[in-house]
Amino acid sequence: xxxxxxxxxxxxxxxxxxxxxxxxxxxxxxxxxxxxxxxxxxxxxxxxxxxxxxxxxxxxxxxxxxxxxxxxxxxxxxxxxxxxxxxxxxxxxxxxxxxxxxxxxxxxxxxxxxxxxxxxxxxxxxxxxxxxxxxxxxxxxxxxxxxxxxxxxxxxxxxxxxxxxxxxxxxxxxxxxxxxxxxxxxxxxxxxxxxxxxxxxxxxxxxxxxxxxxxxxxxxxxxxxxxxxxxxxxxxxxxxxxxxxxxxxxxxxxxxxxxx
Amino acid sequence: xxxxxxxxxxxxxxxxxxxxxxxxxxxxxxxxxxxxxxxxxxxxxxxxxxxxxxxxxxxxxxxxxxxxxxxxxxxxxxxxxxxxxxxxxxxxxxxxxxxxxxxxxxxxxxxxxxxxxxxxxxxxxxxxxxxxxxxxxxxxxxxxxxxxxxxxxxxxxxxxxxxxxxxxxxxxxxxxxxxxxxxxxxxxxxxxxxxxxxxxxxxxxxxxxxxxxxxxxxxxxxxxxxxxxxxxxxxxxxxxxxxxxxxxxxxxxxxxxxxxxxxx
Numbered sequence: 001x002x003x004x005x006x007x008x009x010x011x012x013x014x015x016x017x018x019x020x021x022x023x024x025x026x027x028x029x030x031x032x033x034x035x036x037x038x039x040x041x042x043x044x045x046x047x048x049x050x051x052x053x054x055x056x057x058x059x060x061x062x063x064x065x066x067x068x069x070x071x072x073x074x075x076x077x078x079x080x081x082x083x084x085x086x087x088x089x090x091x092x093x094x095x096x097x098x099x100x101x102x103x104x105x106x107x108x109x110x111x112x113x114x115x116x117x118x119x120x121x122x123x124x125x126x127x128x129x130x131x132x133x134x135x136x137x138x139x140x141x142x143x144x145x146x147x148x149x150x151x152x153x154x155x156x157x158x159x160x161x162x163x164x165x166x167x168x169x170x171x172x173x174x175x176x177x178x179x180x181x182x183x184x185x186x187x188x189x190x191x192x193x194x195x196x197x198x199x200x201x202x203x204x205x206x207x208x209x210x211x212x213x214x215x216x217x218x219x220x221x222x223x224x225x226x227x228x229x230x231x232x233x234x235x236x237x238x239x240x241x242x243x244x245x246x247x248x249x250x251x252x253x254x255x256x257x258x259x260x
Numbered sequence: 261x262x263x264x265x266x267x268x269x270x271x272x273x274x275x276x277x278x279x280x281x282x283x284x285x286x287x288x289x290x291x292x293x294x295x296x297x298x299x300x301x302x303x304x305x306x307x308x309x310x311x312x313x314x315x316x317x318x319x320x321x322x323x324x325x326x327x328x329x330x331x332x333x334x335x336x337x338x339x340x341x342x343x344x345x346x347x348x349x350x351x352x353x354x355x356x357x358x359x360x361x362x363x364x365x366x367x368x369x370x371x372x373x374x375x376x377x378x379x380x381x382x383x384x385x386x387x388x389x390x391x392x393x394x395x396x397x398x399x400x401x402x403x404x405x406x407x408x409x410x411x412x413x414x415x416x417x418x419x420x421x422x423x424x425x426x427x428x429x430x431x432x433x434x435x436x437x438x439x440x441x442x443x444x445x446x447x448x449x450x451x452x453x454x455x456x457x458x459x460x461x462x463x464x465x466x467x468x469x470x471x472x473x474x475x476x477x478x479x480x481x482x483x484x485x486x487x488x489x490x491x492x493x494x495x496x497x498x499x500x501x502x503x504x505x506x507x508x509x510x511x512x513x514x515x516x517x518x519x520x521x522x523x524x
Contacts, residue, residue: 007510011441011479012469012503082479089371089438089478095272095285096338096364100434100485107436107483215482221504223497 011085014078019216021075026213026239028068029205033246040253044153045182046142052181053165056132076117083110105211112208119201126188131181139163140180147172155180189251190258202248210240267293267359271306273318274366279374279382285364288318295355299342300325300332302354319378325350327491330426333433334379335366340430340489348428348491368433372440372475385475386427386443392471393464394447396456409455416454423450424492431486431494437478442486444472445502446494452505462509469506 007013035055038048055061105112130136141156156177165178188194213235217223222231269290276283290306297305300322307317323331332349336342342352357363365379373381423446431442448465451457457464480499487496 003510010469010506011473011477012506013510015479015503016507086437086439086478086481089476090369090436091371092369094335094338094366094369095274096335096366098434098436098485099338101488102436102483102485106481109481211482218482218496218500219480219503221500221502221507223500 011082014082015219017078018075018082019219021071021078022212022216024071025068025075026209026216029239029243033243036250037246039182039185039250043151044142045140045180045186046144046151046153046176048182048185049140049178049180050176052131053178057164072117072120076113079110079113103211105207106215109208109211112204115201115204116208119197119204122197123201127181127184130184131179135161137184138180139177140183142174142176142178144174144176145172146174185250186254186258189254192255195251195255198251199248202244205247206240206244209243210236213239265295267295267354267357269293269302269354269357269360270362272362272364273379275318275378276367276375278377283375283378293354295353297354298325298350299334299336299352299354300350319376319380321380322350327351328426330428333368333381333428333430335368335433337364340368340433341428341491345488346491346493348426351491368429370429370432370438370477372438372477373429373432381429383427383429385477386429386440388475389440389444389468389471390427390447393460393467394451396451396460398456411454419450419453422446422453422494422498425450425490425494426492428491430489430491432477434485434489435478435480436483436485437481439480439486440472440475440477441480441499441502442490442494442496444468445498448502448505449498452501462505462513465502465505466509469502 008017035051036048038051041047055065139156139158141154142151143154144151158177163177165176167177168175189198214228214232217228217231267290271288271290272285273288274283275286288306288310290302293302293305300320303318303320310317321331321333323329325332327348327350330348332341334341334349336349336352341347341349343356344352367373367375367379368381368383370381372385373383376382425443425446427443427447429440429443432438432440435442448468451464452461482496482499484496487494
């Protein structure tokens with residue numbers, strides 16, 4: 001076995017992969033939340049649709065996106081490999097449930113991760129797949145008067161099958177024709193079942209990151225009396241509170257708006 | 261409670277003839293037990309009555325009975341070494357239990373710790389991890405002066421804290437993954453932090469981790485159950501230290517390539 005293969009097949013090597021992929025995914029969440037906050041921009045989906053269009057048509061982002069999908073799968077596969085080995089390490093369990101004080105989240109990372117994986121499949125199937133690979137997402141035409149800033153919006157049906165987006169100018173008026181993911185999001189989030197799925201998934205995300213973020217640093221060996229409190233603070237407040245709350249707010253706010 | 265303040269207890273004890281046969285729980289009465297007895301003395305009393313009744317006594321590990329040898333074990337009511345913090349089973353007194361209580365006693369459960377008989381498990385996997393690198397190679401000679409090598413007090417203290425590990429296996433027993441990383445990391449840390457341990461530092465961490473994996477222990481998920489149950493209060497920081505040294509050795513130290521004979 002080659003030296004590196006040996007390293008990554010060891011228990012610690014597998015943990016290293018879990019930690020690095022986990023931290024990369026955590027970092028992605030910040031970007032994802034930041035971008036999706038455009039859902040709250042209250043401009044008939046203009047900025048959100050432009051953002052979705054940018055993400056799917058800017059090649060470097062495309063590369064990072066596929067890296068991200070690979071990371072999710074690697075994180076899940078190594079979690080599975082480690083879990084199998086961990087189960088094998090105790091073939092006969094205890095009759096009395098262990099009473100050792102350990103946080104609930106740390107003991108249920110597999111369950112939380114499975115919920116999240118299922119959620120990612122639903123989430124990507126509903127938005128990413130439909131946006132990129134089907135014609136079920138409609139189009140909008142935004143006309144913005146560049147001197148006054150006034151914007152009008154209309155539905156738009158493209159003539160050509162493979163139409164993606166266009167930006168033209170008519171004097172002072174910018175005409176943007178773009179896929180309308182915003183309406184798709186609003187439709188989905190008007191259904192209570194979606195709201196429930198999303199909120200449950202974000203609770204799972206919160207608990208997963210509450211343990212996962214600081215655990216990744218422990219795995220990497222970056223434990224220091226000076227920095228540990230900072231890592232725990234970020235892991236708790238940013239990753240287990242602000243980010244899941246931010247994401248959960250989207251279906252909740254859209255659902256409430258759909259009732260009006 | 262009887263008039264003299266002694267206790268009557270019900271014990272549910274794991275009985276298993278040997279590693280090949282399946283085991284089961286047996287129920288025993290422990291009567292007239294002084295609250296000042298240690299847990300092991302209580303088992304001695306039960307065993308005495310079993311011997312008088314011509315029955316097979318309960319097999320359990322013990323040696324020094326003062327909390328330093330690491331021989332006693334026992335998973336008592338869901339906790340390694342019983343309900344109290346930072347003590348071994350031999351230091352656990354019966355006053356920690358209530359009169360009339362039912363106490364469930366199980367052996368350490370881990371694939372790498374097969375049951376020898378009843379509550380005694382084979383912990384030689386720990387010996388093999390230790391033998392893989394838990395030492396320093398020094399030539400014999402005259403005794404060096406005690407202050408020849410200056411070591412900062414904080415470092416000496418930290419190394420000593422790690423060195424207090426008695427290798428009892430409570431960490432493995434407590435861990436939901438049956439991981440031996442607290443033990444292994446303590447043994448690596450106690451040498452890796454001191455000047456005398458430096459020459460073999462990076463070889464040691466690789467060899468010991470490799471042996472730990474080969475023995476079939478699980479891996480750490482940083483739940484902290486081991487740290488909470490360790491009778492010597494070995495901290496999780498040791499595991500982080502081991503990880504850092506392991507990754508340094510594996511990923512950044514060219515001179516270490518091919519130096520380690522991996523067990524599997």
